[in-house]
Amino acid sequence: MNRTIFTLVFAINLSIYGFGQDSLDVSLFSKPDMTGKLWQDFFNGDSILFVIPDVELSKTDSTVLFACKRSSKLVKESELKADDYDKKMHVWGVVTDFKYWDKFDMPINQTAKGFEYSGLIFENIGNSMFYINSKANRLAYIGNSIQAIDPIRRSMVGTYQIYIFNDNVIVFNGNENEPLNDLEKIRKEYFTRHINSKYFKISSGSLVVFDFDKQGNKLDAFIDSLAILIGINTQEFHQLHIYLYNHLNDVSYLSGMPSPWQMYGINVNNIAHASSLDLKTIKHETTHWLIHQKIGANSNNFYVEGFRQYAEYLFDSTRFKEDLKITKENTDLLTIKLINGDSHEFFSSSNNYPISGVFVHFLIELIGLDNFKQYYGRNEINKLLLQNQNIDKDELINRFKEWVQ
Numbered sequence: 001m002n003r004t005i006f007t008l009v010f011a012i013n014l015s016i017y018g019f020g021q022d023s024l025d026v027s028l029f030s031k032p033d034m035t036g037k038l039w040q041d042f043f044n045g046d047s048i049l050f051v052i053p054d055v056e057l058s059k060t061d062s063t064v065l066f067a068c069k070r071s072s073k074l075v076k077e078s079e080l081k082a083d084d085y086d087k088k089m090h091v092w093g094v095v096t097d098f099k100y101w102d103k104f105d106m107p108i109n110q111t112a113k114g115f116e117y118s119g120l121i122f123e124n125i126g127n128s129m130f131y132i133n134s135k136a137n138r139l140a141y142i143g144n145s146i147q148a149i150d151p152i153r154r155s156m157v158g159t160y161q162i163y164i165f166n167d168n169v170i171v172f173n174g175n176e177n178e179p180l181n182d183l184e185k186i187r188k189e190y191f192t193r194h195i196n197s198k199y200f201k202i203s204s205g206s207l208v209v210f211d212f213d214k215q216g217n218k219l220d221a222f223i224d225s226l227a228i229l230i231g232i233n234t235q236e237f238h239q240l241h242i243y244l245y246n247h248l249n250d251v252s253y254l255s256g257m258p259s260p261w262q263m264y265g266i267n268v269n270n271i272a273h274a275s276s277l278d279l280k281t282i283k284h285e286t287t288h289w290l291i292h293q294k295i296g297a298n299s300n301n302f303y304v305e306g307f308r309q310y311a312e313y314l315f316d317s318t319r320f321k322e323d324l325k326i327t328k329e330n331t332d333l334l335t336i337k338l339i340n341g342d343s344h345e346f347f348s349s350s351n352n353y354p355i356s357g358v359f360v361h362f363l364i365e366l367i368g369l370d371n372f373k374q375y376y377g378r379n380e381i382n383k384l385l386l387q388n389q390n391i392d393k394d395e396l397i398n399r400f401k402e403w404v405q
């Protein structure tokens, strides 16, 4: 983000967020629509054009594209006809690559190196924006690089109309025609303590009680054991940033993703958010972080959560037995749609965690941990199954259901 503008906004908004010493007053935030109505309206009914600029995409960029696309028709900007602009459009790509940006009729403007919204200029390579209009016929995932757009898809967005990211972090969110929530400013006031350990950078709220010498060391030791169990090294490990919140309720607003689901912790784009020092949650999020850094960035929530869940079985076999029981009782939930679905699909039921974990366990038995890791990191698990094992997804699901019983 452009620094000058940021400082300016910071000064203007100084007294807007008056939370007490400890907890957030969420009534001061722009109000999210927990039903996600606009999102639903956009994806229900009429066909959607997925509009991209006329540029060549690398293989990595295309992976992000297809992970964002959902069920819409891919069209290049130059292929659009005049009446297409009356249709629903999911506009996706580097904002400066579009030739006729203004035709999309959104309150976002192109600048020399990025974009502008409501007087704020975003020109960092890591800036991106989610936007949905009030008519629910324009949805935008745009940014200053394709890699900056990727975090949008991995976040739980849709209860606000606008989310602006900077290097993986949601820095502003809110609704059109209202002042945006300046999240970085609020975080600066809320997190009063900052600590560094071997693997962690921890920022905590003023009420969080935690004995760093004991707990912090335990966390570092956890990473060391996990690395051995899943066969990876921890050299050049980038520290995980953890935000520890005073109250569970603060997590959803200050992480930037208020949602209808109770959040115990989330690891969004490699920043972990948790309430107080909940070791279980932090271990969960840390496992994601380790896998992401050392094995690769998989774009499929089902495999991401499943592999994390599997890692827990390596420490605790009773966990596997519990998950197996839940999976047996809910085999109907396992569908191709669930495996290929986006975050909304996966996070809509907590049973999807055990199911994904047991499924990954089954896959690893079938193809081996090393194979799984390799293809996981390349986002090619489906390809591996089809090419090396000659198994398509329908058959795989059938085999899994037999295996579970």
Ligand SMILES: [Zn+2]
Pocket: 284, 288, 305, 308
């Ligand atoms: Zn998780």
